[in-house]
Amino acid sequence: MVVLFWAAVGLYGIASALHLGFLIGLHERVLPWARRTLVAGFLVHMAELGARGVAGLHPVSSVRETIGFLAWIIVGVFLLAERVRKRLDAVGAFVAPAALVLLLAARLAPQTGGPSPAALGVIGRVHILLATVGVSIFALATASAVLYLLEDRQLKKKKFGNIMKHGTALETLDGLAHRCVQVGFPIFTLAMVTGAVWSAEISEALRPEYVIAAVAWAAFAAVLVARVTAGWRGRRAAVMTIVGFSSALVVLATYLVRAVA
Secondary structure, three states: OHHHHHHHHHHHHHHHHHHHHHHOOOOOOHHHHHHHHHHHHHHHHHHHHHHHHHOOOOOOOOHHHHHHHHHHHHHHHHHHHHHHOOOOHHHHHHHHHHHHHHHHHHHHOOOOOOOOHHHHHHHHHHHHHHHHHHHHHHHHHHHHHHHHHHHHHHHHOOOOOHHHHHOOOHHHHHHHHHHHHHHHHHHHHHHHHHHHHHHHHOOOOOOHHHHHHHHHHHHHHHHHHHHHHOOOOHHHHHHHHHHHHHHHHHHHHHHHHHHHO
16 A cells, blocks of 8 residues: 555656646646646555455545545545646646645654544445535636636736747637536535534534535535626636635534644
């Protein structure tokens, strides 16, 4: 498992460097290698998750395992989106480093607290799985939203730097972010419902992260509703998407801190 872990870290690191290098001006010849390296990292990471599962360390058995699984899902969602929508290489400059950081945090953080796998139960495991998938999809929406804001800012200032030169069309980024929120929202909603049932099942008191998770849910709900009722597009939708994902990250960080405390 250790060898697979460091192999995945190395491949994600190379993919991050190549994607970022392309974004700041390297020749397009690096792109095929950036994609291949990211795919290789994804496959090695999948093998690492499989080895951990065989050893009894399943993706939803602890906070650390969940974060490692989250990194893998984020990359998988991006690769799938890239197959559907071309020219998302600039988004990869955000996805690859995010997967690298999450995987390092998952495997190198000490595990001293948190509920035991037996204490999770079926509802707890379903909640964690749904939350992980939902946040992964929101992560891609947020990467698209951040890149949208960067490109939009350069366009308004008429500074056509490398992000504009090598980036993705604004309309494509806006559409991808919206589509991801559309797909991720019902999954995240089910995660909220199962989380509430799980908390009631184990008679757990209301924690601050539950309120923050509700803020994240409300932010993504606002993105969907405002797009239909108020015609939100582009910048406003991107900002609200980032707010929602930031709230979800706070929840994730809170669980991680509690697990290692």
